[in-house]
Amino acid sequence: MALTTADFRRMIAETRGAVVPSSAPMTVPDRVPHRFAPGSGMSARCDDGPARTIEIVLVPATRPPGRGWLGGLATLAKVLALPVLLAAGLYAKPVYECHKQKGHGMLYYGTTVTMCVNERMAGHVGSVQAFLDSRMRGM
Structure with a gap:
């Protein structure tokens, strides 16, 4: 069974008892051009393939149980x-x-x-x- 991003966010929010809905995902490119030494032979180009994204899900923290x-x-x-x-x-x-x-x-x-x-x-x-x-x- 595949878990979608929306299902994952909903599951995290339910387990933590979040009242505030989680924020929209931020898209960050996985590969960024770096500066390499000219003779290193490493490519400084970032168009090797499709860019992947990293999603950061922010959910409010809850009070620790057991008080x-x-x-x-x-x-x-x-x-x-x-x-x-x-x-x-x-x-x-x-x-x-x-x-x-x-x-x-x-x-x-x-x-x-x-x-x-x-x-x-x-x-x-x-x-x-x-x-x-x-x-x-x-x-």
Whole structure:
């Protein structure tokens, strides 16, 4: 059974799961005139016979198989990393300041570090809300 060029392109595209159709073949002459030394006896002419063509089929590459659940876990970690780092960054500064105040004995009587952190976070949320309210009124 003879395999035509179109069938070959279709087979390659199907095995690789290509979405983009393959490009048209490029025709490149098989023989080109070369420059030889004058006394070498080799012919520099290229009309020895019919010119053959070389077809180059370009097909988009696919993702390598086998990522499995480990790849999904890595993707999930990448997606969740930014919100976790953002929340940790907002929460870390008040915790550090409250622990520092406790170490220096600067907290009020009966105030715990947790109460101090909650108070600072509430103040921060209140200031952000006031900022957004003023901007909305300005618009």
